[in-house]
Amino acid sequence: MEKFTVVGLVLVSLCQASPLPNFVLLFADDLGYGDLGFSGHPTSLTPNLDRLAADGLRFTDFYSTSPVCSPSRASLLTGRYQTRSGIYPGVLYPGSIGGLPLNETTIAEVLKPLGYATAMMGKWHLGYGANGTYLPTRQGFDHYLGIPYSHDMGPCHNLTCFPPNVKCYGFCDVGTVTVPLMKGETITQQPVDFVNLEDAYSDFATEFIRSSAQKRQPFFLYYPSHHTHYPQFAGWKSVGRSLRGPFGDALLEFDSTIGNILQTLKDTGVLNNTLVFFTSDNGPELMRMSRGGNSGLLKCGKGTTYEGGMREPAIAYWSGVIKPGLTHSLSSTLDILPTIARLAGAPFPKVQLDGVDMIDILFNHGEGQRKAIFYYPIDPTEKYGVFAVRMGQYKAHYYTRGASHSETTPDQDCRLISVLKYHDPPLLFDLESDPSENYNLSVKDHPELVSVLQEIKELKENFEASMQFGESEIGKGTDPNLAPCCNPQCSPKPECCRCEITY
Template identity: 55%
Template sequence: MAKAKQMECISKISCFLILLLVTFGVARVATKPNIILLFADDLGYGDLSVYGHPTSSTPNLDKMASQGLLFTQFYSASPLCSPSRAALLTGRYQTRSGVYPAVFASGSVGGLPLNETTIAEGLKDEGYTTSIVGKWHLGVGKDNEYLPTRQGFDSYLGIPYSQDMCPCVHKVCFYPNVPCIDKACENGNVPCPLFQNENIVQQPADFLELMQNYLKGAESFIKTSADKKTPFFLYLAFQHMHAPQFAGKMFTNSSIRGQFGDALNEMDWAVGQIFQYIEEAGVKDNTFVFFTADNGPSLAREIYGGNAGPLRCGKYSTWEGGHREPAIAWWPGKIKPGRTMEVAATVDVFPTLMNIVGGKIPANVTMDGVDMAPILFNDGKSNRDFFIFYPGDPNKTLGIFAIRWKEYKAHYYSHGGLCTTTHPDVVCRSNYTLHAYDPPLLYNLHNDPGEIYELNVKEYSDVMKQIETLKKSFEADMVWGESQMGRGQSPELEPCARPGCTPFPSCCTTSSFLQQDMSLALI
């Protein structure tokens, strides 16, 4: 009898231990999370209602912020489209990959070098299915050599560059029955091509239906991946809020903020749709979603453009308005809702994702990003204590334009941004020529995010000494990649649905218009 009781006791202990092992073992080897990266275009720090804009309406992003972690000091690596996207996807400053100066054109010879490792490639190594929907802007090249499908993405649905690089079409431009207010369209280029993987399925792209077609692709990808129980990475790179702004019929005249507000409403609605898709697919609780943007607002559009809120200047400049962006991290049960004032950046996304999924950082390359896990999951301090600012047109001779260390930011150079020549702040104007500062201009960003009140550098000699040391060390470590923009352009490389047709480029159109299935077939 005593032996039987002893065996019963052992059995119960064994079951308890097995239960513990199973419980904690599952915690250690839990299913890898799905990852959705939402990337807006030309969105200012002050454009979202959750960031304080009084007439914007962004209920879905507001809800995401209320359920997630809102960043107040998050930076894009560049104040311009192509270089900022290169830095996001590689975790490296654009100067290393050669994606500078300025941006890729529709007929650019170069692109994001294929020897660079992207987030998509890193996640594929960990068993992820990968897709991009939206704006690529990292090159097309000869025979599609730089498209996303050559850079780690299993599927692609989108326009490979900004819509201002295309002719204004439909006579009413990008809104139904509303006169076009934008004069910046490149009428000498091919019509905007909509790619599905490496095939042009619509040219010109119909911007009145574009967001809905993007969402069809995203929904298809999410559902297919969830059904296969395969972890997925979706990179939804919005064409919004780049000029010329656009919105479909459902959102035309939906905002008291005008066409910019209409476009913003459509983008926010799309964010809400993405959350609906992951809920319907049953993967909401195991999906990490991160939202941010590529650079600050285009002040060239004045009242029709974006807003940097309390920050100085905007797109193309190294003042705060050019680099500091809205950012929201969301993962129910993993990320505690709240607001962080810790410093982070787009280059940090790659190493953070690799840490989350247990992946490896590319070997034998210099990574500029740091892991954001302490901020996301532990209410902790950032692993980043400084941040480097390059302008939209960096060069080796000048090097770093500005550097932030803790709350202090020192400007060594500045020039105007993509702005009118009548902007109230002279330093933001497009005709504000290059200025060198010796000693540097120094600001306290905690007290003065608008960079208005210069500090006396003599009174902050210890701060300047630390900044100078960081600057010298970083520049010594910077190996500049060959400029991909410097490789030139060729009309022959502009994407055309009818190669060799005449008269070029207007002949580059699809025979049918908006008849294709826009769902994403996995390669």
């Protein structure tokens, strides 16, 4: 009864408050569980995220729904597994025919009917399509500044990633257009200027927050960063400042933008009425070695259904409302939409949601509603279903497989040589005592765990019975002519797609 009363009083007070709460959603790219200062990395410089962690509620057991970009972003914005919306297998590309279906309801579309201003800056990666069919402006966002897909999806070997003239390191996609920067639905730069990109984002966020605050209009700002995805880049304010090299400089630049956002919230007087939530899309790309992030004590990284691939750092911060602390409650990116909807008093989308609200966790540091985490691979199928299930402290692996994204690590289980394996009985790990998934708990040695495996099996079967796979948007293929070009009539493509529009 006490738990209900505490949560209920908070919600009543929020609902009576004027104006409606604002929401800032910060989403890192390929950031590992062990990459941040507050999580123990000795040379990462992340003062603003460290402060958020100290003053907010930090999650130790928070998960994305996929070990790669596009699917995890679809789930974040819709509260539904990527299998329902068709964002599988893998990721979308510049010329992809499909994208996040327009009949899916995003967080922005949940909030707009209530009068919210909505804006996004950064990495979209949920489709471009014919004539910009799938851009954020078609999915509920009033304002957009960013790159419509991953910034390595275009030739980059001649581009400058660090000042004064340090070229981007390594291999990016070739045979397609150079990476564009878009404002709304207009390409303003092609190729994008990486050195000054983050400053543009910071200015965009400041202007949007100030404008909304002056109008006394509630707002939703979504910032899915390019940092710290490969190839790393940073501008003059961050280059050379980290002890961690290019990766650390890119991470510092991301952290600095977060600091600017927080300062703007404070300066405009809306900090105490704003929920700031931070997490990442998937684990680190270990194949890049020191340029690819670190999963800390967790096993493997991007591309795998081990903990390092899908367990993410996460922080909820609301000055004066959410008490600082630490929670071990199971939570997911799926839970962000229901949480925001409930806090804003918005109706849920009339579809089957996979997320549950985190109200009890945020305001009471309670256990929350989530009973299980289901781990899908990069290429989910109805035949194999989920690869692993976590229930409470236990995680059962029904299938395991390595991934190219996690190559170079000494752990052979993470690498491509570790082919798909079926486990019967499933591998079972106690993630509270063994978060690195080192010690399989055999039921022969632990007969008391037979009932645990049976309960996990029932959860898995019930979940898979409820899952309806949508048509694969990625399976629709690609058309090179769809890749965004600022000068669509030019020739020869893609080399001629270069321009800069000034306002």
